[in-house]
Amino acid sequence: MKQWKKTTCNDRIRQLLDRLQGSGRIFLFLDYDGTLVPIAPTPDQAVPSMKTLRLLENLCLQENLRVAVVSGRPLGELEALLPVPGLILVGVHGAEVKIPTSHGFCLRGALMTSQHGEFPQNKEICFRGLALLAQGAKELLSGRRGFLLEEKGHALALHYRLASPPEAIEVLNGFQDLWQEVIQDHHLEVIFGKKVVEIRPQGINKKLAVEALWPSWPGSVAVYIGDDTTDEDGFQAVVGRGMGVLVAEEERPTAARFRLKDPADVIELLQEMEAIT
Ligand SMILES: [Mg+2]
Structure with missing residues (x-):
């Protein structure tokens, strides 16, 4: 893997890049609201910039990266907000999923968060x-x-x-x-x-969503980035085996080992990751 640019990043981002250095494959799990885009007064006002969409598009083209957005939003909303080829989308905390395949079509809709690929409850x-x-x-x-x-x-x-x-x-x-x-x-x-x-x-959460997706890319290091309560489940899924990254202005009790301050930090980290190929 090539060296990161790391010339102007802050300490939080540099620390993360140092840990990622040398990872062969990275499976990147990103929350949406408060992580990829700032929290807005109403959900429909939280839209990604063109720059963010282009960045995600480039990341999805990288051979050593797989990118999934894991959100509480319905899948249909995520599809409208993030029209990015190759991007895996997980809606309603794992109840809905869309997985692009290499042949240009998608697996869409099936719930996949229980161990047996079935809805965990009636x-x-x-x-x-x-x-x-x-x-x-x-x-x-x-x-x-x-x-x-x-x-x-x-x-x-x-x-x-x-x-x-x-x-x-x-x-x-x-x-x-x-x-x-x-x-x-x-x-x-x-x-x-x-x-x-x-x-x-019960039984639908981001931990199970990550655990269902991560094995589909053997040998990858999972990085889960999120800002809210539901993301603690995502951090739990990678604890000890991958990297949890909390997005928060201040320190707080969390299962994540790393912290970025805000969505602007997240975008900067992603730009550094984009720059490595
Ligand atoms: Mg969030």
Whole structure:
């Protein structure tokens, strides 16, 4: 492998590049919001720049790299946001996947996060629970502003970034009363992210998504980069065997061994990786 440029990078990036130096194959797993693009007031405002798209395109062309975006967003949204040939896309924390093949077509849609390639829970029961919660949440949010209910098929997310803090607490308390009645019987679980609370089927998470994809490229070093609670599952998948990279302004308890400050740091790291071929 060629030498990294490393002329102008900051210490955080240099430390990562030093560790990657000499790795033959690298399987790069990237979260989307808050990692590849800055967090925006609403999800539809978080779009990648042309520069980022071109960078991903070039990375996907490199022989020693395989790149996957692993996000909580639905696969369809990821496809629209990231029209990049060769890029693997994982939606709804692993419930949906799109894998480009070398013959120019894609494997799309199959869930692959259980050990046997099957949905880990009874799908119909999960969906019934999600529908109940969606209906309850809509009633709770009626007439209120600053909230966004996202029905993702395999999951349900309630965003409250633009809500006033007192109203957010009120709504979250009401939503908690709802989910406490529903989740256990419907094999669902609750996860808290950045100004979002999400309900998803138990057993669907980024750890299983990474574990399902990583063996498809034997001998590769996995690098998982992410910023939020759900990415801790991704870090767990590579702990001791690959490299977890938390994207955060400040230190915090994490399973990741490395830290980058913000999406701008991530882009700079990717540019260095692009420069090696
Ligand atoms: Mg994120």
